[in-house]
Amino acid sequence: MAQRLLVLANCFKPGPRWKRGELMAIREGDIIVTTAPYVAGYRVVRVLGVALGVTVRSRGFGGRFLAGLRALAGGEIKEFTELAEQARQQAIERMVAHARELGANAVISFRLDSNEISEYMDEIIAYGTAVVIEPERGQGRPAME
Numbered sequence: 671m672a673q674r675l676l677v678l679a680n681c682f683k684p685g686p687r688w689k690r691g692e693l694m695a696i697r698e699g700d701i702i703v704t705t706a707p708y709v710a711g712y713r714v715v716r717v718l719g720v721a722l723g724v725t726v727r728s729r730g731f732g733g734r735f736l737a738g739l740r741a742l743a744g745g746e747i748k749e750f751t752e753l754a755e756q757a758r759q760q761a762i763e764r765m766v767a768h769a770r771e772l773g774a775n776a777v778i779s780f781r782l783d784s785n786e787i788s789e790y791m792d793e794i795i796a797y798g799t800a801v802v803i804e805p806e807r808g809q810g811r812p813a814m815e
Contacts, residue, residue, distance in 0.1 A: 699766070700770075700775060701766050701769055701770060701774065701775060701776060701777060702775070702776040702777070702803070703762070703765075703766065703776070703777045703780050703798065704776070704777070704778055704779075704780060705779070705780050705781070706778065706779070707778055707779050707799075708778060709776055709778065709803055711805060711806055712776070712803040712804060712805055712806060713803065713804060713805075713806050714778070714801045714802070714803055715801075715802050715803065715804050716801065716802040717799060717800075717801050718769075718772040718773060718774050718800040718801060718802065719772060719799075719800055720797055720798070720799060720800065721765050721766075721768045721769035721772060721774065721777050721797065721798055721799070721800040722764075722765060722768055722795065722796070722797050723760075723761040723762060723763065723764030723765030723766070723767070723768060723795070723796040723797070724761060724764065724793065724794070724795050724796075725757050725760045725761045725764065725793070725794050726787060726791055726792070726793045726794075727753055727756070727757040727791065727792055727794065728790050728791045728792075754792075754794075757792065757794040758782060758794055758796075760794075761782065761794040761795060761796035762782075762796045764796065765777065765780075765796040765797060765798065768800070769798075769800040772800045773800075773802065774800035774801055774802060775801075775802055775803060776800075776801050776802070776803045777798035777799065777800055777801070778798060778799050778801055779798050779799050780796070780797070780798035781796075781797055781798060782794065782795070782796050783795045783797070
């Protein structure tokens with residue numbers, strides 16, 4: 671799905687270089703996803719519950735071996751960075767799909783979490799509050815890039 675940036679203060683387009691701790695708001699098709707507990711210019715008319723997206727990833731033996739060699743030299747381990755980015759995106763996509771199933775048109779208070787299941791497996795969880803929002807009276811839709 672094409673992602674477009676919702677124009678809000680401190681927002682950015684998610685990608686491999688996003689900065690932890692920044693306010694994030696994106697549009698995933700018909701669903702707005704934001705780290706804020708609100709969407710500027712909208713009001714929450716119904717709370718539907720928690721939307722979840724989970725993925726568990728493991729790098730194969732060859733990838734772990736190459737990453738181990740790269741770790742000896744220090745610096746970024748690109749094989750693991752790429753895997754982490756793919757897992758993060760998949761967890762977000764699954765959360766958005768779950769929000770759609772619940773009947774939401776937005777996910778507020780969005781967060782990402784990760785847990786190590788074993789030495790070679792990580793769980794990535796995307797979650798937030800699935801809500802139905804509508805424009806506030808006298809407000810149009812927020813501008814989109």
